[in-house]
Amino acid sequence: MHVIEAARLSKSYGRTRAVDGLSFEVRAGVVTGFLGPNGSGKSTTMRMIMGLDRPNAGDVTLDGRRYHDLRWPLREVGALLEAKAVHPGRSARNHLLSLAQTNTIPKERVDEVLELVGLTAVAGRKVGKFSLGMSQRLGIASALLGDPGVLLFDEPINGLDPEGILWVRNLLKSLAGEGRTIFVSSHLMSEMSLTATDLVVIGRGKLIADTTVDDFIRSNTVATVLVRSPEAGRLADVLSSIGASVTSGEGGSLLVTKVDSARIGEAAHAAGIALHELSPQQASLEEVFMELTSDSVDFHGHARVGVAS
């Protein structure tokens, strides 16, 4: 059963295409990461799921229903869209109370979610005096208020300290473990690799991948092995003869692809070549993500780093 379903979703603002023919599915019971560079259309997509922005084309449904048709929306979908989207002069408790009243959620639930996110002590304080981290916690509290089956979080770890980040990670996983549908956007691949099971990756409003984190890593990383040997030249010939692709790396090392480290070791042994190092290289997820989305980033920084003249 897929819970969130987007079909050929498109949205333009003036001449800018924020989301372009985006289709994906989000299932219940796991954390689904929604990944893309800044400005790639993640927030726009979130707003369309919530019925806040009207798509120019396509459709997005929750269990087959449009957001607009939900009878008690807070009890079905909880969302953290912008942490700072609260009147600064209102207390956290009154903010949550005003939300609870819209969906006939009892007052006790307000105190319960305040406790859950650790804001009980500052519940009566004006939200304008909150740090970004506290605001994020308040946003998460408001998302949890209606005990919803679907939760949308737009960049929930922004502004959190390491302890807070860990707390969010565990919260997301435990919410998913309860069978809820969790859709979390982020521009940090590394974060998603720790939290998410499924991935929806977009760039410039277009779908790049709709997959699992494991598959995403497997299909997008090339296993490279770094080899050092006093007889690098002869070793390169030997490895080429068994079908490996060899390039030279730093400090006379060899970077070998297409064969794994076991076969490299065996081939070297058979040819009587000593090896000083034989180490599989893990391409970082961040690199894979950058590589994949590099064509779809609107604004590149042009930093000149260490160019020898």
Next chain:
Amino acid sequence: MTVATTLPPIERGRAGLREETLSEWTKLRSVRSTWIALAVVVVAGIGLSALVTNIEAGRWAGLGVVDRAQFDPVRFSQTGEFISQFVVGVLGALIVTSEYATGSIRTTLATIPRRTTVLAAKGIVIAAVIFVVAELTAFASFFVSQAVLTAHGGKALPSGSSIVAQLKSPTIPVASITSPGAARAVFLCGVYLVLLTIIALGIGFILRHTAGAISLYVGLLLVLPLIIQILPSSISNSIERYLPSNLGLAMIVVTTRKTDFAGVLMSPWAAAGTLALYAAVIVVIGGWVLVRRDA
């Protein structure tokens, strides 16, 4: 970590006007600016009215025939409304534009996806609050101001007495709430503020920006009359009565006393109806923008 323990399910109904009205009341009462604004309405309403009445009463002895004819103890008692009309306008605009400024309008519209319900709930709450405060203030101002006039030696004219009696009266005329038109004028003064609040609310939904909404609102009340005055009198005479500020005046002037405004202004109820029509049109446009535009 358990997330839910005390949330009883609901089977029936949907998140609608009743729920959103409760929520809007919570939002309105939980920010200090609301209470400051309402305090200004009360203090300016009663205080400024009493002050102006006091000044006018002090001038009575030296007034000529024309000025004595224009001496209106009811209207003087509502002078504070000049300040209040801006305060309620700011409040009416802010309950919309502050949500756009912070982005919390998106939270509001996500909790109540039927957007016209949000508009209706905001309108009901702010109109009810302003109605109560403005009426209490208007009647309190009336009685305080008449007390000020009495303190200056003023005496109630016999009921049904003509303007001639006022001209010839050696003492300052004091109105009673049962004087012809007095209760209506005082009541409509409160209604004027309620209608202006709704107009400001509608402008808030149309423009979404605090500065823009308040500028337009103040412009309608203060700048528009100045522009109309520049026009040739043949044109301005026929337009003037439709200006919001003049509609407000028409609702408050006790026209049974022939003052300088007679003939230019509409009758009090016609003026109230016209202003209500303005409010309705602006709210409908605001609702249309709210439903059509992305949040």
